[in-house]
Every structure is written in C-alpha cells, then in structure tokens.
Amino acid sequence: MEFLLEPIEYEFFRHALLAALMVGASGGLIGVYVVLRGMSYVGHGLSHAAIGGAVIGITLNLNFYAGACAMGLLAAFIINKITKNNKIKLDAAIGIVTTAMFALGVAIVSKMRNFKQNFEAALFGNILGITEQDLMIIGLVAFFTLITMFITYRALLFSTFDNEAARVFGIKTDSVQWLFSLLLTFSVIASLNVIGVTMVAATLIAPAMTARMLTDRFSSMIISSTIIGAVTGVMGMYLSYIFNVASGTTIVLFSVSVFGLSMLVKPLRNAYRSRQY
Amino acid sequence: MPATLHSDSPLVPAIKLTGVSARYEQNVVFDDLCLEIAAGQFAGIVGPTACGKSTLLKIILGIHAVSAGQVELYSYPVNKVRPGTIGYVPQLGSVDWNFPVTVEEVISMGLYTNGRIWPWLSKQERACIRDLAHRLGVDDCLKNHISDISGGQRQRTFLARALINNPKLLILDEPTSGVDIKTQHEVLHLLGDINSGGITILLTTHDLNAVASHLPWVICFNRGIVAQGRPNTIFTNEILTKTYGGDIVIVKSEGHLLIANSTPLNFIDEHS
Numbered sequence: 001m002e003f004l005l006e007p008i009e010y011e012f013f014r015h016a017l018l019a020a021l022m023v024g025a026s027g028g029l030i031g032v033y034v035v036l037r038g039m040s041y042v043g044h045g046l047s048h049a050a051i052g053g054a055v056i057g058i059t060l061n062l063n064f065y066a067g068a069c070a071m072g073l074l075a076a077f078i079i080n081k082i083t084k085n086n087k088i089k090l091d092a093a094i095g096i097v098t099t100a101m102f103a104l105g106v107a108i109v110s111k112m113r114n115f116k117q118n119f120e121a122a123l124f125g126n127i128l129g130i131t132e133q134d135l136m137i138i139g140l141v142a143f144f145t146l147i148t149m150f151i152t153y154r155a156l157l158f159s160t161f162d163n164e165a166a167r168v169f170g171i172k173t174d175s176v177q178w179l180f181s182l183l184l185t186f187s188v189i190a191s192l193n194v195i196g197v198t199m200v201a202a203t204l205i206a207p208a209m210t211a212r213m214l215t216d217r218f219s220s221m222i223i224s225s226t227i228i229g230a231v232t233g234v235m236g237m238y239l240s241y242i243f244n245v246a247s248g249t250t251i252v253l254f255s256v257s258v259f260g261l262s263m264l265v266k267p268l269r270n271a272y273r274s275r276q277y
Numbered sequence: 278m279p280a281t282l283h284s285d286s287p288l289v290p291a292i293k294l295t296g297v298s299a300r301y302e303q304n305v306v307f308d309d310l311c312l313e314i315a316a317g318q319f320a321g322i323v324g325p326t327a328c329g330k331s332t333l334l335k336i337i338l339g340i341h342a343v344s345a346g347q348v349e350l351y352s353y354p355v356n357k358v359r360p361g362t363i364g365y366v367p368q369l370g371s372v373d374w375n376f377p378v379t380v381e382e383v384i385s386m387g388l389y390t391n392g393r394i395w396p397w398l399s400k401q402e403r404a405c406i407r408d409l410a411h412r413l414g415v416d417d418c419l420k421n422h423i424s425d426i427s428g429g430q431r432q433r434t435f436l437a438r439a440l441i442n443n444p445k446l447l448i449l450d451e452p453t454s455g456v457d458i459k460t461q462h463e464v465l466h467l468l469g470d471i472n473s474g475g476i477t478i479l480l481t482t483h484d485l486n487a488v489a490s491h492l493p494w495v496i497c498f499n500r501g502i503v504a505q506g507r508p509n510t511i512f513t514n515e516i517l518t519k520t521y522g523g524d525i526v527i528v529k530s531e532g533h534l535l536i537a538n539s540t541p542l543n544f545i546d547e548h549s
Contacts, residue, residue: 036376130419153396158386161376165438167340169389212357216422218378219396 007241015130019138020233020251023194026142028207028229029149030187033180035208036160041091042079044201045098046188049075051122051197051224052105059108064122065137065189071101072185080181125196125248127237134193141190145183149222152179157218184207195248206255207232213262232258289352291446291477292337297346299332306332307500309346314479314494316351316445319472322481324498325521330481333498334450337479338365350446361390364439364476368448369431369456374424380434381406381419387441395473409437413467429460433467440471447471449480453487465491473511483511485536512536 007013034043050068057067075097082093117189121129149156159166159173167173191200236251243250293315299306306329314320322330335341336348339355348355350362364387384406385398393399400405410416413433418426423434432452439447452468453461465487472478482488488495489508497503497511497520506518517525517536528535 016406018424052435073503078348150396152396154386157378157382158389159385160376162367162372163385164335164340164371165365165390166386168363168365169339169387216377216379216425218376218382221377 003242004238007238012128012130013237013241015132016127016134016247017234017237019127019130019135019194020237022138024192024207024229024233024236024251025226025230026145026204026229027191027203028211028225028227030145030183031204031206031208031229032211032225033156033160034184035212036178036202039184039207040201041094043184043188043204045079045094046063046072046075046185047192047197047200048102049098050185050189050192052101052103054122054192055105055108059112064193068189068192069185072189073087073182075101076181076185081178082163086213094180095138121196122192123197124246125192125194125199126246127194130193138190138194141186145187148179148183152176153222156180176247195251199248199252202252202255203229203233206252206259210255210259210262213259213265228258229255289316290314290349291351292479293347293349293352294336295347295349297336297348298344299329299341300344301332310501311403312496312502313476316477317472317475318494319469319478319492320480320494321361321492322479322496323483323485323488323520324503326483329501330498330500331450334383334448334479334481338363338448339414361442362445364442364444364447366432366435366439366447366452368450368454369428370451370454372423372431372435376423378423380410380415380420380421380423380430382417383423383434384410384437384441386440390442390464393405406437409441413440427460428456429463432460432464435489436464436467437473440476444467444476446477446479449478451482453482453484461487462491473484484524485517489536490533 008017031043034040050072053071053074054064054068056071057064060067078097079090079093082088082097082125083090155166155171155176158169159176163173166176187204188200191203195203207225207229208221210228211221214224215221232255233251236254237247239245239254240247240250288458290313292312294310294312297310297312298308298456299310310333322333324330332341336343337350337355339348339358350358362521385402388398388402388405391402393402406419407416410419413436415430415433415437418430423431426434433508436449439449446470451470452464456464461484468478468480469491480492489512493507494505495508496505497516499520499522504511512527514525514527525536
C-alpha cells in the first residue's frame with residue numbers, strides 16, 4: 001500500500017496522476033471512434049501539425065495551446081477538404097499536410113534555439129512538469145469531450161457504422177465529421193504535454209483496441225475503452241515512478257502490454273464456449 | 278420545416294422524377310429521366326452492372342444531388358421529406374461485419390429520428406425493437422454480434438432498422454445478393470407481406486428469376502428506362518437484350534418465367 005501512497009505526497013505527482021487519468025479516459029473514449037472510423041493515423045498526424053503550430057505560437061509570443069490549436073484545426077480542415085472528393089486518400093492527405101506543418105515547426109526551432117526545451121517537452125511529453133493551467137485545460141477538454149460524445153452518441157454510432165444510411169435517416173454526417181475532428185484535435189493537443197507528440201496516437205488507439213478484444217457490443221466497448229484508458233494512464237504513472245522511466249513512454253508501453261494480454265482473451269473465450277457446447 | 282407526409286392516396290405517386298439528370302463530375306450517368314412509382318407499388322429495378330441503378334436509388338434517397346430535374350416523394354421535394362419517411366436497406370456487401378455492434382444496436386440506430394439524446398434505449402424503444410424483431414424472426418438473436426447470425430437474419434436485421442419508424446417508402450439496394458436461393462425467396466416473400474401492409478417498396482436486383490416470380494412491377498434500366506411493366510409482359514428477348522446487351526433465353530413453363538443467358542451448356546467442356 002505504501003508504494004501507492006508515497007508518491008501522492010508530492011504535488012507534481014498528484015498533478016501528473018490527475019492529468020494521466022483525464023487524458024487516458026478522454027483518449028480511450030474518443031479512440032473508439034478513431035479506430036472504427038479508420039482514422040488511427042489522424043491522431044498521429046494532428047499531433048505533428050499541432051507541434052508546428054505551438055512553435056509558431058511561441059514565436060509570436062502566444063500561448064502554446066493557442067498556436068497548437070489553430071494549426072491542429074487548420075490541418076483537420078485541409079485534410080477534410082482534400083479527401084472530400086475521394087481522389088486523394090486519407091492517409092496520403094494526413095502524410096502531406098501534417099508533415100509539412102511539423103517541418104515548419106522544426107525549421108523555426110532550428111533557426112531560433114531559445115525554446116528548444118519546450119519543443120522537446122512537446123515531442124516526448126513532460127508529465128512531471130504539468131502546471132495547474134495545463135490541468136485546467138486538460139480537464140476542460142475531457143469534460144467537453146465527454147458531454148459531446150454523450151449527446152451525439154446515436155449520431156456518431158450510426159454515421160461511423162453506416163454513413164450513407166445515416167444520411168437517409170436525417171443525420172447531418174458532414175457536421176458530425178467536423179465535430180468529431182474538432183474533438184479529436186482538442187484531445188490530441190491536451191495530451192501533448194502529458195504524452196508527447198511521438199506517442200499520442202498510442203493513447204488513442206491502444207485502449208480502444210483492447211476494449212475491442214473484450215467485447216462485441218458497441219456500448220460496452222465505449223465504457224471499457226474509457227475505463228482502460230484511465231486505468232492504464234494511472235498505472236503507467238505509478239510504474240514510471242517505481243522504475244524511474246519517462247512517464248509518457250511507460251504509459252504507452254503499459255497500455256500496449258494490456259492490449260497484448262487482451263489478445264489472449266478472445267481465443268480463451270472461444271475455447272470456453274466450445275467446451276460448453 | 279420538413280414536410281410530414283399524410284397522403285395515402287394511390288393517385289399521388291410515391292416517387293416522381295421529372296427530367297432528372299445525374300453526373301459524376303463530367304460523366305453523365307443518365308439524362309432527362311422521368312419515372313413515376315405509384316403509392317403502394319412493389320417495384321424492382323433490373324439492369325447490368327454500372328447502368329446507373331445505384332445512382333438512381335441514391336437520388337431517390339436524397340443523398341446524391343441531381344444536376345437537373347426534380348425529385349418528389351409523395352408530392353414533396355425529396356429534401357423536404359421528414360426523416361423516417363423512407364426506410365433504407367443498403368447492400369449487405371457494403372457492411373463492415375467486424376464492427377462491434379449487436380443486432381439490437383443495429384436496429385436501434387433507426388430510432389435516431391426520435392430525437393432522443395440519451396445513449397441508452399428507453400423502455401418504450403426496447404419494447405418497439407423487441408416487437409419488430411419478433412415479427413421479422415430475429416428476436417432470438419438480438420444480443421448476438423452481427424457476424425454471428427445467418428445471411429437471412431442479417432437481411433432481416435437491416436430490414437428491421439429500416440422499418441422501425443413505420444416508413445411509407447422502403448428502398449433496398451440488392452437485397453437478394455449474397456444469399457442462397459431459399460433465403461432469397463424468404464426475403465422477397467417477407468417484402469411482399471410488408472408491401473401488402475401498405476408500404477411502397479422499390480429495390481434493385483440482378484436476379485431476374487426472383488423478380489419474375491415475386492415482383493408485380495419491373496423497371497428495366499440501362500442509363501435510362503428501357504421498359505417498365507409486369508414481368509410477364511416486359512421480360513421479352515427484345516427488351517432484355519436491349520437492357521443487358523447480350524442474348525437472353527426466356528422459357529415459359531406452367532405460367533412461370535425462367536430467364537438465363539444464352540451460354541450453351543457445353544461451354545465449360547469446350548473451354549476446359
């Protein structure tokens with residue numbers, strides 16, 4: 001019990017724990033749609049675009065989040081526009097748009113070396129340096145994501161499963177797609193300081209993939225993925241403290257290990273079922 | 278404000294297309310198309326692959342824009358029709374069968390038009406799903422994943438989703454493809470029962486024999502209407518050849534039509 005209570009005595013760890021819990025839960029929730037809509041690469045791309053924006057934001061003496069948000073939304077807008085006519089596939093559009101924005105950020109960093117530390121924190125995460133302002137932003141994004149996902153559950157499920165039929169049933173699928181892109185961009189940006197650009201995608205995808213291994217029911221997948229995201233975030237933080245390894249990396253490695261274990265569940269379940277009959 | 282449809286008069290056509298043209302960018306799919314489907318009709322559209330059948334359905338469903346002309350459902354422009362008036366069953370081939378949804382969750386998607394925001398189902402909604410599933414014979418598999426049911430049950434599940442709002446018009450894209458002959462017969466028989474309850478049905482299919490034996494009205498389509506009428510009057514060599522562009526053999530036996538292409542039975546022997 002002591003190993004659970006000891007780190008909580010430190011304020012930085014309490015901040016980190018809370019941030020990992022919220023980022024994990026909201027990433028797990030939104031990740032279900034990311035995986036089922038075939039947008040796994042989008043989270044990865046958006047985080048790269050956002051970092052370019054963050055660097056420009058800092059250069060212009062703006063807030064880190066303001067620049068990241070503006071560039072993330074711009075990337076989402078351009079990607080949606082480019083892929084709308086189906087001539088260019090989503091993965092190609094993400095590759096070209098987000099890499100260009102990331103490259104812009106790197107170019108500025110290489111020219112102006114005064115914010116190199118900030119840049120590294122955003123690349124690899126700096127969960128132990130989470131400020132109260134960061135916590136507030138993460139909390140707001142998690143709350144907004146939860147409420148929006150709750151209200152739009154039926155429209156999101158229908159349009160994710162069968163976009164064409166959803167339109168016939170009166171769902172404004174384009175608006176749903178825009179809203180989802182907005183939520184995803186906010187979630188990715190809120191996770192940047194916690195996990196880092198290089199590992200954000202895993203926090204979105206791993207909990208959802210784990211939940212998919214455990215259930216065939218959509219509502220159960222949503223709940224499981226959110227819980228798995230939150231638990232792996234918190235557990236990853238503790239493991240990071242115990243083994244003295246970078247926190248973002250530990251969260252991702254733990255999350256992926258849980259997914260690996262979940263892959264055993266389906267064959268075991270099938271074997272159990274076949275023994276019953 | 279979206280129009281609520283009340284007119285059940287057979288004089289008001291369920292579907293009316295006037296001078297409709299459809300394009301994909303610069304490619305014209307069809308031009309100046311006029312079509313009327315009477316209310317209460319059970320009609321099928323037949324034609325070769327890439328003849329514009331699916332585009333025609335999408336235009337009627339209001340999800341593909343016309344480049345010219347007007348589309349009306351029960352005298353209202355298609356974009357003013359209240360959601361839930363049309364029930365739609367997509368091609369089963371386009372469904373992602375690994376998607377984590379149960380039969381009950383698929384049927385409940387149709388209830389979106391209720392305007393209820395809560396993610397979970399109300400008691401009333403649950404009862405409505407159970408009743409409809411019972412009527413269509415899928416009540417035993419409501420908790421099953423969609424890939425764990427038979428082809429016939431899959432078709433009935435999507436049919437239940439389309440019927441849950443009591444639509445006036447039911448549109449099905451290739452409901453007979455990908456299922457065996459017995460299931461084809463069951464599905465078309467079930468559609469016949471639904472139609473006799475007053476719902477107008479329009480479907481597309483490649484199966485001419487199924488159409489000949491189950492549907493009272495057929496539209497032969499190939500980038501325009503080639504002919505339309507009762508199967509026994511329009512399924513002629515001339516019309517089918519014009520529709521499909523190849524020789525078709527029609528055999529009439531004891532009041533039934535049997536349609537096949539003119540490939541001789543020794544074709545395989547000659548080419549093996």
